Amino acid sequence: MILERKQRFNVPEIRTRMEQVSAELGTDTFRGAQIVEYAELEQVYSGAMREISTKLENLDDEFQLKNEHNPIHHIECRLKSIGSTIGKLKKRGLPIEIDSIRENLYDIAGIRVICNYVTDVYNVADTLSQQSDIEVIRVKDYIRNPKPNGYRSLHVIYQVPVFLSDGPHPTPVEVQFRTIAMDYWASLEHRLRYKNSIEDNAREQHFETLKECASQLANIENRMQQIHQEIG
Helix, strand or coil, X not given: CCCCCCCCCCHHHHHHHHHHHHHHHCCCCCCCHHHHHHHHHHHHHHHHHHHHHHHHXXXXXXXXXXXXXXXXXXXXXXXXXXXXXXXXXXXXCCCCCHHHHHHXXXXXXXXXXXXXXXXXXXXXXXXXXXXXXXXXXXXXXXCCCCCCCCCCCEEEEEEXXXXXXXXXXXXXXXXXXXXXXXXXXXXXXXXXXXXXXXXXXXXXHHHHHHHHHHHHHHHHHHHHHHHHHHHC
């Protein structure tokens, strides 16, 4: 018996959101049955996100039991909004259709895994990648190869089956693994990038400072990790 049932997918609510986004973006592709189909699509992506999240929580528990250390500090999950999804299709010149979302977008379901140390990032990511029901679709390692602005994180797109009444639905989930320091840096950089009230010159100066901070944080993390490893 389900003691507490939560209605995660409300078709009328999704229809309202779609109509608002369609008006803003000048498109009316999603109509009638496609709205229901989009709600079903969101359900599958949400299920895939829960599958990966549960696996991560189980791994964290196992690491704690065997090593007396929790590698994962916390986990954040999100589904890309309808507006962002349609906007991304338009930006890439792709058809605004349900099949286009399935075939071309891999970040509808997103998970951010905040770890304590860089070694934790790779231990958790590698262990998750080895599970038999998961397929690794793509890896972008911005820790070993940071972006020019200093951004560091490990991005992995996994494909996991979501089992419904008509069988398994292999579904991609983008997982971003980063340390607390990397997440702290990325949050500030994101805020600066979209802060419209800052003058361009001041913004560029802050970006240069953040780039220096990224290098300094990487050095500090390495030193702290060495201490962590030495004390066991």
